[in-house]
Amino acid sequence: LPEQEAFDIEYWLLEEAKLQRMPKPKSLAGRIALVTGGAGGIGQAVARQLLQEGACVMLTDIDGGALEEAEQALLKVAGRDSIATVRANITAEHEVEAILNAAALRFGGVDLLVSNAGIASSAPVEDTTLAMWERNQSILVTGYFLVSRAAFRIMKQQQLGGSMVYVASKNGLVASGGASAYCTAKAAEIHLARCLALEGAPHGIRVNVVNPDAVIRGSRIWDGKWKEERAASNKIDSDDIEEFYRQRSMLKRSVLPEDIAEAVYFLSSEKAAKSTGNIINVDAGNAAAFTR
Numbered sequence: 414l415p416e417q418e419a420f421d422i423e424y425w426l427l428e429e430a431k432l433q434r435m436p437k438p439k440s441l442a443g444r445i446a447l448v449t450g451g452a453g454g455i456g457q458a459v460a461r462q463l464l465q466e467g468a469c470v471m472l473t474d475i476d477g478g479a480l481e482e483a484e485q486a487l488l489k490v491a492g493r494d495s496i497a498t499v500r501a502n503i504t505a506e507h508e509v510e511a512i513l514n515a516a517a518l519r520f521g522g523v524d525l526l527v528s529n530a531g532i533a534s535s536a537p538v539e540d541t542t543l544a545m546w547e548r549n550q551s552i553l554v555t556g557y558f559l560v561s562r563a564a565f566r567i568m569k570q571q572q573l574g575g576s577m578v579y580v581a582s583k584n585g586l587v588a589s590g591g592a593s594a595y596c597t598a599k600a601a602e603i604h605l606a607r608c609l610a611l612e613g614a615p616h617g618i619r620v621n622v623v624n625p626d627a628v629i630r631g632s633r634i635w636d637g638k639w640k641e642e643r644a645a646s647n648k649i650d651s652d653d654i655e656e657f658y659r660q661r662s663m664l665k666r667s668v669l670p671e672d673i674a675e676a677v678y679f680l681s682s683e684k685a686a687k688s689t690g691n692i693i694n695v696d697a698g699n700a701a702a703f704t705r
């Protein structure tokens with residue numbers, strides 16, 4: 414090569430190498446996220462990922478003590494200017510309004526909603542009381558509706574589009590023995606997401622669903638009765654529950670809170686700008702085929 418040309422190429426390669434080493438702009442910088450159930454295992458993992466991608470996060474949960482602990486843990490990832498918390502019950506209309514007002518006051522609005530707060534309860538249908546049935550519908554359907562409605566109003570007013578991601582469940586697609594109240598509520602959540610996707614599209618508001626299968630590590634749901642009930646329903650020892658789900662899956666892998674967070678992040682980001690009304694199952698293959 415002529416000397417000047419060789420010099421130009423070397424110079425260009427050096428500039429390229431410098432660019433590669435420069436910190437990339439964060440993909441959610443300037444975005445404001447609201448995460449419900451933020452004190453729980455999946456909620457915290459989602460909040461951590463959104464913070465790492467540069468979003469400001471308003472975390473909400475009914476459990477004030479656990480919410481404080483979650484905030485302390487997340488302050489290791491991002492500063493006080495990016496994290497705020499508000500204790501609220503998503504089934505109470507006025508408390509939901511207070512969550513959205515708090516987000517507006519603290520950060521100026523809401524662009525990304527992650528509707529994730531939840532419970533799990535299980536009983537054979539003949540033992541399912543009306544109270545158990547109504548608790549599932551109230552938190553998993555009415556609660557999701559109330560938070561979505563409030564966020565929808567703000568997003569529409571902002572005229573900046575937005576994203577909602579529902580953390581539903583594989584059990585909203587596939588029935589699970591002795592858990593009709595939970596499975597029915599999760600199915601309704603998924604359909605609510607599709608309805609809101611249709612209404613949101615003209616305003617640039619996308620609504621998608623992430624369906625976890627059993628996420629045992631980190632989840633507070635699995636600390637309680639649910640573990641014993643699921644173990645009994647599958648006729649196994651409760652200590653073997655994680656291994657049971659791992660072995661049952663197509664990929665023979667356990668699903669972790671961080672796996673759910675990755676899918677939520679993808680759907681919340683511009684990478685999914687053309688996805689709405691969709692579902693990502695993060696279930697190691699469990700919704701596609703039963704392998705035991």
Ligand code: NAD
Nearest residue numbers: 450452453454455475502503530531582627628632633634
């Ligand atoms: P988790 O119990 O660790 O977190 C759920 C959080 O929701 C808790 O902190 C709880 O206090 C909060 N919450 C419950 N009721 C509320 C209310 N009325 N108002 C406000 N907050 C409320 O459980 P997780 O595993 O992190 O579950 C998160 C979501 O994922 C839930 O919707 C759950 O149904 C779904 N999911 C979980 C699994 C799993 O195996 N862990 C599987 C499928 C779906």
